[in-house]
Amino acid sequence: MPKTLNKILYVEDEQDIQAIAQIALEAVGGFTLKTFTNGYDAIEEISSYKPDLILLDVMMPGIDGPSTLKKIRKNPEFEHTPAIFMTAKVQPEEVSELRENGAIDVIAKPFDPMELANTIKKIWENLD
Amino acid sequence: MKQHSSINNIEILDSIIDQTVHGLIVLDAELKIQYWNQWMESRSGIYSYEVINQSIDHVFANSNLIRIKGALRNAIDKGHSASLSQSFSDFKLGLYNNKQKTLEIIPQIAISPLKDSSKLCLMQITDVSAAVTRERLLKSIANEAHLGKEAAENLSQLKSSFVATVSHELRTPLTSMIGSLGLLKGGVVGDFNDAQSNLLNIAYRNSELLLSLINSILDLEKIESGTIEFNFKNISINDLLEQATSGMAGYGEQVDINFTLTLLKDDLTVYGDYDKLLQVLNNLLSNAAKFSQKGQTVKLYAKQIKHFVRIGVEDKGQGIPEAFKSTIYDKFTQLESQDNRNANGTGLGLAIAKLIVEKHNGKIDFKSVIGKGTTFYVDIPTASEINIKNIQKNIQTG
Numbered sequence: 001m002p003k004t005l006n007k008i009l010y011v012e013d014e015q016d017i018q019a020i021a022q023i024a025l026e027a028v029g030g031f032t033l034k035t036f037t038n039g040y041d042a043i044e045e046i047s048s049y050k051p052d053l054i055l056l057d058v059m060m061p062g063i064d065g066p067s068t069l070k071k072i073r074k075n076p077e078f079e080h081t082p083a084i085f086m087t088a089k090v091q092p093e094e095v096s097e098l099r100e101n102g103a104i105d106v107i108a109k110p111f112d113p114m115e116l117a118n119t120i121k122k123i124w125e126n127l128d
Numbered sequence: 129m130k131q132h133s134s135i136n137n138i139e140i141l142d143s144i145i146d147q148t149v150h151g152l153i154v155l156d157a158e159l160k161i162q163y164w165n166q167w168m169e170s171r172s173g174i175y176s177y178e179v180i181n182q183s184i185d186h187v188f189a190n191s192n193l194i195r196i197k198g199a200l201r202n203a204i205d206k207g208h209s210a211s212l213s214q215s216f217s218d219f220k221l222g223l224y225n226n227k228q229k230t231l232e233i234i235p236q237i238a239i240s241p242l243k244d245s246s247k248l249c250l251m252q253i254t255d256v257s258a259a260v261t262r263e264r265l266l267k268s269i270a271n272e273a274h275l276g277k278e279a280a281e282n283l284s285q286l287k288s289s290f291v292a293t294v295s296h297e298l299r300t301p302l303t304s305m306i307g308s309l310g311l312l313k314g315g316v317v318g319d320f321n322d323a324q325s326n327l328l329n330i331a332y333r334n335s336e337l338l339l340s341l342i343n344s345i346l347d348l349e350k351i352e353s354g355t356i357e358f359n360f361k362n363i364s365i366n367d368l369l370e371q372a373t374s375g376m377a378g379y380g381e382q383v384d385i386n387f388t389l390t391l392l393k394d395d396l397t398v399y400g401d402y403d404k405l406l407q408v409l410n411n412l413l414s415n416a417a418k419f420s421q422k423g424q425t426v427k428l429y430a431k432q433i434k435h436f437v438r439i440g441v442e443d444k445g446q447g448i449p450e451a452f453k454s455t456i457y458d459k460f461t462q463l464e465s466q467d468n469r470n471a472n473g474t475g476l477g478l479a480i481a482k483l484i485v486e487k488h489n490g491k492i493d494f495k496s497v498i499g500k501g502t503t504f505y506v507d508i509p510t511a512s513e514i515n516i517k518n519i520q521k522n523i524q525t526g
Contacts, residue, residue, distance in 0.1 A: 014300060020307035027316045088299065110303035110339065114314040 005124045009051035010035045011042045011068060012086070013060040020113050021055075021086075029117025039068030046072055051081065053124065058087040058098065066101040073102055082127060084120065086111065151235075151253030154242065157204050159184045159197065162248065171233065171255075196251075199239040203249040209240040234260045288353045295346040299339065306335045337474070344476035348459065351483045358401045358487060360519060362511050365430050365437050366395040368402065372409040373428055376417075380426075385417040390429035396437050399511040399519055404484045408492075409439065411477040412504045416443035418473070419463070419502065435515070436490075436507040447498040456494075457482045481506075489519050 008031050012018040018035055025031045034049045036042040039056075040063055046054075054072065056065035063071075065085055072078050085098045088109040095106045105123045107116070145152060146166040154163035160183050164176040179187050184197065199210035233255040242248040309332040311317065313325075320328060350356035373389045380387050398405075409428070416426040420443045427442040448456065448463065455461050462475035478492075485492045488508050496502040509515040 014304070016301075016304035017307065020304060020311060023311055023316060024307075028311075028314070088296075088303075110299070110306055113307045113310045114316075 003052065005031065005052050005121065007032050007034070007049065007051045008053045008055055008120075009033075009042060009046060009049055010055040011037075011039055011060070011065065012057040013037050014057070017057075017109075021111070021116060024111075024113035024116040025120070028114060029120065031117065031120075039063035039065070039071070042068060043071045046078060047075065050077075053120070054078075054081055054083040055120075056083060056085050056103075058085050066098065069102055082124070084123060149255075151251075153251040153253070155184060155200055155204075155249055155251060157247035159200055161187060168253070196237065196239070199237075200249055200251065203239050203241045204247050207241045209238070212237040212239070233257045284353065288349060288355065291345060291349040295342050295349075298342050302335060302339050302342070306332065306339060309335060341474045341476070344474045344480060347480050348476055348483070351480065351487070358404065360399055360401055360516075362397045363400050363402045363405070364395050364397060365439070366391045368405055368409070369428055369430055369439070372406055372413060375406070375410060376413045379414065380417065383417055384422040385420055386423075386425045387413060387417075388425055388427050390427065392430050392432070392437075396430075396432060397511040398437055398488070398508045399516045400488050400508060401484075405488070405508075408481040408484050408506060409441070411481050412441040412506070415473075415477065416441050416445065416502070416504070419443060419445035419447075421445065432510070433507065435512070436509055438505050438507050440503050440505040442501065442503040444501040447500055448494070448496040448502055449498065453496070457492075487519075487522060489515065489522055 008025060010018070010021065010025070010033055012021065012035070015037060018037065022033055022035055025033055034045070034051065036045065039060060042054075054069065056068060058065040060068075065087075069083050072081075072083075082104045083102055084105050084107060085101075085103045086107045086109055087094070087098070098106050104127065107119060111119070148165065148167060151168040151171065152163065152165040153161060153168060156162050160181050161179045162181075164174075164179050169175050174187075184200070185193070188196065195212060199212060202208040202210060233253075234257040236254045236256045238252040238254070240250050240252075242250050309328060312320075313328050313332055347356070369389055369391060373387050376387050379385075413426060413428065420426060424444050428440070429442070430437055430439045432438075452461075452463055456463075457478050459479045460475040461478070462473050482492050485506050485508070490506060490508040492504065492506050494502055494504045509518075
């Protein structure tokens with residue numbers, strides 16, 4: 001059983017979606033969030049935030065979600081931090097590709113904001 | 129021993145020549161016309177007596193005269209034959225004398241030296257107008273067909289990328305709208321009175337409808353253009369049916385419809401895309417629920433029919449009117465349910481279901497009696513080496 005999920009680092013370039021997910025995770029789920037609109041800032045700030053979970057959008061300008069995660073993984077401190085991708089592309093082969101990229105799960109967009117926190121909690125509870 | 133023909137009469141030979149369907153002209157070494165047959169007379173309107181002993185220059189008036197004269201000289205001087213084909217050119221054999229006539233044909237001209245006579249040569253003119261016209265027509269049809277195909281392919285590509293782009297661009301803002309409305313509706317930022325809640329529900333429901341429309345259009349477009357990826361593998365029918373009913377249980381409670389399931393006694397395997405077949409069953413089950421009365425049962429079952437598995441979705445609902453049956457798989461076709469519970473339908477579900485089933489080399493069909501109910505059934509071939517190969521071929525050819 002992993003430790004309690006509290007701090008989430010969330011990267012999403014669409015600010016409206018980010019705002020919705022933030023309310024869904026903070027107000028509904030009771031998590032603590034640090035949000036970024038691009039991968040570079042997240043890579044830079046992660047050491048000072050030390051999240052329990054990384055939540056990443058896949059398609060983003062500049063550096064995309066999978067590349068952001070790869071760079072984060074280079075830091076031994078976050079080599080094993082659970083990561084979840086959020087994407088509108090949920091074709092099975094794309095999902096398995098994201099898993100190979102180090103994600104523990106993939107959440108389909110559009111998500112139900114009332115259910116988002118629950119979904120993440122369930123994924124967290126199923127972690128080995 | 130040499131056999132002698134009975135035709136040695138010059139009159140008979142003349143008659144043969146006159147009846148030939150070619151123009152025959154004999155020229156001497158100075159390229160003066162020595163013979164002009166009846167075919168030439170009738171086609172050109174120029175009589176033999178008008179051209180005999182006339183130089184070819186005075187009779188033929190066309191840009192190819194140099195070419196014809198060259199061939200005639202070759203025949204007379206060197207004994208060489210030649211064939212001058214005018215296929216695919218608009219060249220008409222012009223003739224002139226005081227009558228200013230033109231032979232309105234597309235000619236093929238054969239020039240050959242005459243044996244047994246010195247310095248005479250024969251020019252045979254054949255009318256190939258009909259053949260050339262036909263060939264040209266065929267060529268232009270082929271060209272047009274080719275151009276048409278190219279244009280259709282370009283148009284279809286343009287449509288695909290347009291639909292994909294527009295759908296993506298529409299989906300992003302819609303996602304934000306649905307998310308915001310969902311949070312408001314969920315009371316995360318405070319409570320609303322009944323009227324406010326009602327309006328919020330309307331906005332939420334319609335945004336969701338819009339989203340499912342966009343998703344369906346995108347699905348349909350992807351299947352039609354062959355850009356959707358099918359993840360084919362061997363799947364268990366009983367697994368698929370169990371997943372379909374358990375997925376619908378929540379919806380069933382919501383609309384007060386009971387879904388029942390009859391599994392196969394001996395499970396069967398089909399070669400298919402699990403998620404897409406599930407999408408088909410979800411569509412059929414939710415349609416069946418929409419057109420049933422509250423408290424009624426919708427049955428899901430499977431049975432084997434020879435080399436097929438038949439999956440049936442049976443309801444005891446209102447039935448499909450006769451007039452609606454022929455267009456039921458058309459895009460944007462929707463039947464009104466009695467209590468308007470289908471307000472969340474896109475009218476694309478069955479069109480998509482049909483395409484998905486056909487990609488599995490299967491068939492979708494229904495039986496319906498007004499007031500008694502409808503059974504939709506999907507027949508999918510059971511997994512065998514041949515079926516798997518056929519399906520793979522079907523996918524490759526789009």
